[in-house]
Amino acid sequence: xxxxxxxxxxxxxxxxxxxxxxxxxxxxxxxxxxxxxxxxxxxxxxxxxxxxxxxxxxxxxxxxxxxxxxxxxxxxxxxxxxxxxxxxxxxxxxxxxxxxxxxxxxxxxxxxxxxxxxxxxxxxxxxxxxxxxxxxxxxxxxxxxxxxxxxxxxxxxxxxxxxxxxxxxxxxxxxxxxxxxxxxxxxxxxxxxxxxxxxxxxxxxxxxxxxxxxxxxxxxxxxxxxxxxxxxxxxxxxxxxxxxxxxxxxxxxxxxxxxxxxxxxxxxxxxxxxxxxxxxxxxxxxxxxxxxxxxxxxxxxxxxxxxxxxxxxxxxxxxxxxxxxxxxxxxxxxxxxxxxxxxxxxxxxxxxxxxxxxxxxxxxxxxxxxxxxxxxxxxxxxxxxxxxxxxx
Numbered sequence: 001x002x003x004x005x006x007x008x009x010x011x012x013x014x015x016x017x018x019x020x021x022x023x024x025x026x027x028x029x030x031x032x033x034x035x036x037x038x039x040x041x042x043x044x045x046x047x048x049x050x051x052x053x054x055x056x057x058x059x060x061x062x063x064x065x066x067x068x069x070x071x072x073x074x075x076x077x078x079x080x081x082x083x084x085x086x087x088x089x090x091x092x093x094x095x096x097x098x099x100x101x102x103x104x105x106x107x108x109x110x111x112x113x114x115x116x117x118x119x120x121x122x123x124x125x126x127x128x129x130x131x132x133x134x135x136x137x138x139x140x141x142x143x144x145x146x147x148x149x150x151x152x153x154x155x156x157x158x159x160x161x162x163x164x165x166x167x168x169x170x171x172x173x174x175x176x177x178x179x180x181x182x183x184x185x186x187x188x189x190x191x192x193x194x195x196x197x198x199x200x201x202x203x204x205x206x207x208x209x210x211x212x213x214x215x216x217x218x219x220x221x222x223x224x225x226x227x228x229x230x231x232x233x234x235x236x237x238x239x240x241x242x243x244x245x246x247x248x249x250x251x252x253x254x255x256x257x258x259x260x261x262x263x264x265x266x267x268x269x270x271x272x273x274x275x276x277x278x279x280x281x282x283x284x285x286x287x288x289x290x291x292x293x294x295x296x297x298x299x300x301x302x303x304x305x306x307x308x309x310x311x312x313x314x315x316x317x318x319x320x321x322x323x324x325x326x327x328x329x330x331x332x333x334x335x336x337x338x339x340x341x342x343x344x345x346x347x348x349x350x351x352x353x354x355x356x357x358x359x360x361x362x363x364x365x366x367x368x369x370x371x372x373x374x375x376x377x378x379x380x381x382x383x384x385x386x387x388x389x390x391x392x
Contacts, residue, residue, distance in 0.1 A: 019031055028046075147259040188226055228316045242302065
């Protein structure tokens, strides 16, 4: 008989008959109530720890169940070879380092325990579902502040139309221009004095990403975009099915924070539908106030925003994988070099279609990749409170 077979025994007297298991942790066995009571002082720490872990797992399941996961028609999945609409535009100037110090301007209620719990939820859900949903993420006070800042951008007409996308047909190279999205947007950095709430939100998510990094060692999360504050103004405004990063532009994770009070998708529309390729279900997510959703940005998660019938607000940031982003920069440099060569030789030039990728590389990044300037050496996330990063 194998030596590693563990028999069920009473934790006190080692009896093997008429055993009952601890109902709290389902780990320890006892021959009766008397021995369970006698062992309680030594067993209590382990029992409580296991019970808390089970409660956390249950919270994760409950949060994901609120996504209204339903059956999917597989015909809706965006295939790798399909012409895919690229999403929200960013530029080199929109890229920021993850906050260097989480102690700066962070409300005291967001403790290390808060960061650890959120990071555990996100990492587990990304592994299992490919997406994570957290309700009551920041609380009413900070959530309302961010909503006021988003509405201020809208009211002062500081938002512009989402990008019109030029699509090249895969068969014969013809081009067409169309509107695949009808939101209006504005970019906000994490240290702009007019928008402290949005800045705090970004730094808090930075802290979660720092703790996620060791759980996903296949990636190197160092930089992110600025926050894209978006409003779907109503009247049927929507975003058709798309993939945020279909062409390996470096974006790894999409983080969306919703700002819509008393939202009812049956009346107001605006449902976010995600079609994860790792399972047969659709995630139907209502954009309700103080909800954060995080999901893989690549072809694993095609998604769409259904028509909205009243103003719908959200704040989105994207976190980059350093290696993929560096490769995207290299490809961009090569493409620009080819374009310049063609422009100097009109006789041999052909029609050049604008880069399909959403990633726009800044001149400083181009210089760094091509060797025209010396870039600072970046480093991986060092610990839970500090990040040293290459300035992109």
